[in-house]
Amino acid sequence: xxxxxxxxxxxxxxxxxxxxxxxxxxxxxxxxxxxxxxxxxxxxxxxxxxxxxxxxxxxxxxxxxxxxxxxxxxxxxxxxxxxxxxxxxxxxxxxxxxxxxxxxxxxxxxxxxxxxxxxxxxxxxxxxxxxxxxxxxxxxxxxxxxx
Amino acid sequence: xxxxxxxxxxxxxxxxxxxxxxxxxxxxxxxxxxxxxxxxxxxxxxxxxxxxxxxxxxxxxxxxxxxxxxxxxxxxxxxxxxxxxxxxxxxxxxxxxxxxxxxxxxxxxxxxxxxxxxxxxxxxxxxxxxxxxxxxxxxxxxxxxxxxxxxxxxxxxxxxxxxxxxxxxxxxxxxxxxxxxxxxxxxxxxxxxxxxxxxxxxxxxxxxxxxxx
Numbered sequence: 001x002x003x004x005x006x007x008x009x010x011x012x013x014x015x016x017x018x019x020x021x022x023x024x025x026x027x028x029x030x031x032x033x034x035x036x037x038x039x040x041x042x043x044x045x046x047x048x049x050x051x052x053x054x055x056x057x058x059x060x061x062x063x064x065x066x067x068x069x070x071x072x073x074x075x076x077x078x079x080x081x082x083x084x085x086x087x088x089x090x091x092x093x094x095x096x097x098x099x100x101x102x103x104x105x106x107x108x109x110x111x112x113x114x115x116x117x118x119x120x121x122x123x124x125x126x127x128x129x130x131x132x133x134x135x136x137x138x139x140x141x142x143x144x145x146x147x
Numbered sequence: 148x149x150x151x152x153x154x155x156x157x158x159x160x161x162x163x164x165x166x167x168x169x170x171x172x173x174x175x176x177x178x179x180x181x182x183x184x185x186x187x188x189x190x191x192x193x194x195x196x197x198x199x200x201x202x203x204x205x206x207x208x209x210x211x212x213x214x215x216x217x218x219x220x221x222x223x224x225x226x227x228x229x230x231x232x233x234x235x236x237x238x239x240x241x242x243x244x245x246x247x248x249x250x251x252x253x254x255x256x257x258x259x260x261x262x263x264x265x266x267x268x269x270x271x272x273x274x275x276x277x278x279x280x281x282x283x284x285x286x287x288x289x290x291x292x293x294x295x296x297x298x299x300x301x302x303x304x305x306x307x308x309x310x311x312x313x314x315x316x317x318x319x320x321x322x323x324x325x326x327x328x329x330x331x332x333x334x335x336x337x338x339x340x341x342x343x344x345x346x347x348x349x350x351x352x353x354x355x356x357x358x359x360x
Contacts, residue, residue, distance in 0.1 A: 043204075043212060044204045044212065045204055045206075045212060053321055053322075055321075062312065063312070064316075089153050091154070091320055091321055091322065092330075093322050093326050093327055093330035094327070094330040094331050094334065095150055095154070095299065095300070095303050095320075095327065095330075095331055096149075096151070097151055097153075097154065098151060098246075099151055099152045099153025099154070099249070120202075120245070123244040123245055124199065124202060126244060127198055127240045127241070127244050127245075128195045128198065128199065130240060131191060131194055131195045131198060131236070131237075131240065132191050132192075132195060134191075134236075135187055135188070135190060135191030135194070136191070138182065138187055139184065139187050139188070141179065142179075142182050142183055142184050142186075142187050
């Protein structure tokens, strides 16, 4: 009987001593509403860059702040806090993506910046112009045809 | 095949710059002797064409997009050295103006597409038979797209093994070759096919004009 009580006591002590550890296996949940920064990513033809791996970090900090995949609409959503300079790297499996530093204004609730495809035709024409004028310049030094 | 900045580790792109630099010096040697008043305007127009077609996105099966390269026609008309120089210029402009391909990735893109692609096409142009040249030109143009794509996929795929953080996570491009090789190669099989047809069309036109050596 005495032995049985001893075993019960030891078992009780064991359970009590391990109670905090046992409770820590649970997951706490806190609900909150915050202002978030949303970055939209899209292909050249404006289709969303969905399910692409991304890595977001504060500029100057080596460890990423947030990793994940863009959602079906090609969005990266995060809460910037006090940090204003962020580096976003997006990798798609076929080797496309971006590596961009983003400047956020501190305390700004809504920051909208659309930098996609505004003057592609101008850049295209500029590129052709640079090439043709470069080769035109080369003509000045070209050897003349004998025939 | 425009690798952006931040995808390739410096341990890889710095030696690649050294190698590409050597390639550019080699390609530029004797340039003055090879360029005459007839060649320059033709080279200018074909280089501009390669620049433009590299920016026109074509829809691919599966919802992705791709673009033609133009290295086949450059190599076919001007040989390896001029094609390598011209395509490097195209990549530089696309990177600077459109952000299509990064400056750190420029030597990898230039060596893979501009040099390996041009060498592949030139090799097949040399092998072509006078009687049936079309299959050689088509296969050469196809492989001039597919082989560089494979090379770039391998370069990207080895990046996780080259540079990692302390916790072992990749510091640059995160996917291994088992993911990236099929993801890049399969669309480029289609692009290579279209490029072969495009190069054949250019070849026919160039032949009637007497541009081919």
